[in-house]
Amino acid sequence: MKLRYEKNVRVLTDIMGYCHLVGGTSFQIDFTMKEEVSDITIKTKIPGLPAENLHEIDKMLNIPRQREVEQYYWNISGGEEIDNELGLAGMMVDEAFVSYENDILTIKACRYDAPSPDFL
């Protein structure tokens, strides 16, 4: 996987951008790159997060990974703006776990970096 670190940072930035948009101001980040998987965990305190937002985060981050989209669009830069619709992050993540307890939103995103088994 080329540009593995850079792409992980992009996912991290997008998720943080969304969390900030819905009220998060303080973040705890755990970012680990192992041989075949990268784990990103973000915790942020957001009092009274609507269930609708929680559902949206879960849905967006669990969109099936789109490697062809990731390869082409991953480095789109918004200049002064951070993408806050989670569209690209969702396509770059294999699986995500979202929970919300005691006003703490926890998002864990995993990216598997093993070569694609697809033909060609």
Add this chain to the structure above:
Amino acid sequence: MTKSLRDRFGPYQLFLVSMFVFVVFAFIADAPGDVFRGLLRIFTSRSLLVTDYIAVGGLGASFLNAAITGCFCVGLMRISGVKPNGSTIMAIWLTIGFSFFGKNILNMSPILFGVFLYSRLQKEPFLNYSLVALLSSTLAPVVSEFAFGGRFSLLWDAVFGVVTGIVMGVLLPIVSAATNKVHGGYNLYNVGFAGGILMIFLVALCKSFGITVEPVRILSEGNNLFLAIFLYLMMGMWCAFALLSSRRDQIISRTKRIHGHSGRLVTDYYLMYGRTTYLNMGLLGILGTTITLALGAELNGATLAGIFTMMGFGAFGKHLRNCLPVMAGAVLFAFLNNPAHTEPANILAILFCTGLAPIAGQYGVLWGVLAGMLHTCIVSHTGLLPAGLNLYNNGFAAGFVALLLVPIILAARRAKE
């Protein structure tokens, strides 16, 4: 409706149904002999911007060419293992649309092979580059122009065309990844921007060695009734696919949510809202067709490319709410500027300016109108430098508009804070 029947409404299946309709219309329009002779003329044409395949090969041949290209694209995506998503739906419709206006499997193939070669050089699966591969056919005229331009012998022309196409296919993924950073996702036609930049260098290089590219302007007329029937049928079909494959309450709520997005790259409606997206695509196609007819313009290969592009991006960023302001700006400028508003350059700008729809979606109607006006103003100039070798010239122009306008919008917003 049973689940199994609903499952048949996957995009690839619907593409094949649509391509069958294209073939039926091909043989309604012309006799089989004329269709195949026309197809040969299309394959051997220079295919530069502006070459309307309907004028070159006839209605039947251009419909068959579009069907062949569409099936080829679907096959390529299936073989590469690409699961249907908004970006592939967009790229396939874009390619089908431009099969009326400069693309055929002959002039696309060397460029696709170049992208494949690049994926091998990068030691990555072609799957990762399949999207950019489809879009890279914006440079298809490079192959046709050099292969059929009559500069050297038949063999050397062919070699020159194919080799140049392969080299462009290798370079385009690199350049298009870089241009993504320039407009921040506000130009939906990023490959057009990258292709335009590449072509400026290629044209200058060729000129340095005495090889010039003569402009072409071939456009068909008088097919409005036939093409309008075809377009409304096609758009109606995709709307019907949406209505048949989702529940009514789902369609209403999802359509509302689609219209809530700015549309900025990367917004994949198909992945988010499933087959309701087909309705959005159909509606955008109807809008493009109706505006073209309402302005009294000709439906031809060029406008078909614009309409199918709008339709394709209905799965990947465009909707009525973000398209209408930019189109209104383009129409306004078309009435104000020198050439008549029905001039092809103006009509194409009105259809293709929707590549800037995310500006309206993100910053509001007024900025959207201004984006449409600026796009129509600049697009006829941006076509000169790439000399017609970049089919997505409107994407090239839209890149400059986004590059200029977005920083101004952000500065204006900062000043207000």
